[in-house]
Amino acid sequence: MAHAYYAEMGGFMLQAPDAPACSITAKHLLYLVNKKYTNLPAIIEKEIWDKSKADLVLKALALVQVSWLVVQVVARAVQGLTISLLDISACGVIACWAPTMVFWFRKPLDVYLPNTISIKTPMETVLKNAGDVAKKPFRQTPLDFVEDVDQTSRLFTCLLPDSFLRNHPLSPSHRPLQRLPNDRDAWYHSVTTHVLIATPFYLLASLNFAAWHTIFPTYAEKALWRCSAAVYLISTILWGSFELIIQACEGSKQSALAPLDYDKFKFPIALFFWIPVLVAFVARICLIGETLVSLRAMPADVYHSVAWTNFIPHV
Numbered sequence: 001m002a003h004a005y006y007a008e009m010g011g012f013m014l015q016a017p018d019a020p021a022c023s024i025t026a027k028h029l030l031y032l033v034n035k036k037y038t039n040l041p042a043i044i045e046k047e048i049w050d051k052s053k054a055d056l057v058l059k060a061l062a063l064v065q066v067s068w069l070v071v072q073v074v075a076r077a078v079q080g081l082t083i084s085l086l087d088i089s090a091c092g093v094i095a096c097w098a099p100t101m102v103f104w105f106r107k108p109l110d111v112y113l114p115n116t117i118s119i120k121t122p123m124e125t126v127l128k129n130a131g132d133v134a135k136k137p138f139r140q141t142p143l144d145f146v147e148d149v150d151q152t153s154r155l156f157t158c159l160l161p162d163s164f165l166r167n168h169p170l171s172p173s174h175r176p177l178q179r180l181p182n183d184r185d186a187w188y189h190s191v192t193t194h195v196l197i198a199t200p201f202y203l204l205a206s207l208n209f210a211a212w213h214t215i216f217p218t219y220a221e222k223a224l225w226r227c228s229a230a231v232y233l234i235s236t237i238l239w240g241s242f243e244l245i246i247q248a249c250e251g252s253k254q255s256a257l258a259p260l261d262y263d264k265f266k267f268p269i270a271l272f273f274w275i276p277v278l279v280a281f282v283a284r285i286c287l288i289g290e291t292l293v294s295l296r297a298m299p300a301d302v303y304h305s306v307a308w309t310n311f312i313p314h315v
Contacts, residue, residue, distance in 0.1 A: 005107040006048045010180035012041060013114045016123040019142060021116065022176035027147040029117070037119045037126060048108050059105060066094050075306040082299045085225075085291040088211050095203035099196070114179075141176040191244065198240040205233040208287060216290075217297040225290050232283035239276040 006012075007026035014028070015021045024032075032038045073091055076083050119126075123142050127134040130145055138144040208229035216222040 003043070003045070003048065005104075006043075006111065008180075009108070009111045011048070011111045011114050013116045013178075014141075014143070015116050015118045016126070016142075017120065019123040020176060021178070022141040022143075023114065023178060023180050024117075024141065024143060025147055025180065028141070028143040031143065031146045032117075032119065032126075035126075035129070037121050038117055041115055041117060043115060059101065063101060066097065070094060072306060075308070075311070079306060079310065081304055081306065082215060082302045083210070084298060084302050085211055085214065085294050088207060088214075089288070089291045091210075092204040092207040095207060096200040099200050138176070194240075194244055198243070201236055201240070202233075205229075205236045208232060215299045217294060221290055221294065224286060228283045228286040228290070232280055232287060235276040235280040235283065239273070239280060242272045242276065 004026055007024075007029055010023045010025075012024050012029055013021045014024045014032070029041075033040055069087070069090060073083055073087050076087075127142060127145075134142075134145040136145075139148065208225075211225060212229075214222075214225075216225065
């Protein structure tokens, strides 16, 4: 697993005799190995972790910290103590962070000096042997015909000034890519993948209802929170449902953001995507704003500590 993560993070650079070095993904490497252009890199897991800036101990410490926060929130609820909006919002973020930590627990952190894989076969020959699929100009690397994944920034470059685009890592002057961008878009390989990705966001939206009966500084703020929480959950569900329909119709033909170039910009289909997205964004801003504003007037028992001895029998 560490090797797969390392490759997807841009841990390998391809050097052909007739082309500049370029960053490759795990699928690019697998293609080159299957076609006998190179062998699997002889790098052991310890070498990969040596390149990492954070080990399992640091990740375990982070897990302990967030677990302690969740335990405290649950204990406060059991003892009838007021839970601040900040704690509830933090638990919502943890709902999204926890699955990421599970899947990334064996993932190294950052790659600054990738391993170079040199091949003797010219890139021209590699492309010629691939056939018609490799004839069109590449956008990122010459191996785009194997895997061509979108980046978030590429989809919104039309909104950026030319002075920025000239120095952008995805501009033509920076091709082939020397490093895989951090905003790489993910592929929905199945409906199950879509559901697994969407579930933490639904939990994030649902946890806002835990503050339904919380004491707010004013009634207007309570009404704003309740309305924003309801609107945020409903719009998130609508947004996710539309994405699920797109996935069911297109299968794995598109990446998560690729439909932006297609269905999500077509009227009236675009309304089913952009309206829930914009509404969810506004509702989320309201929730974050109220979380911060509410700190000005907190109930007194927010500052009371949990009586842990109440959970220990005979004490």
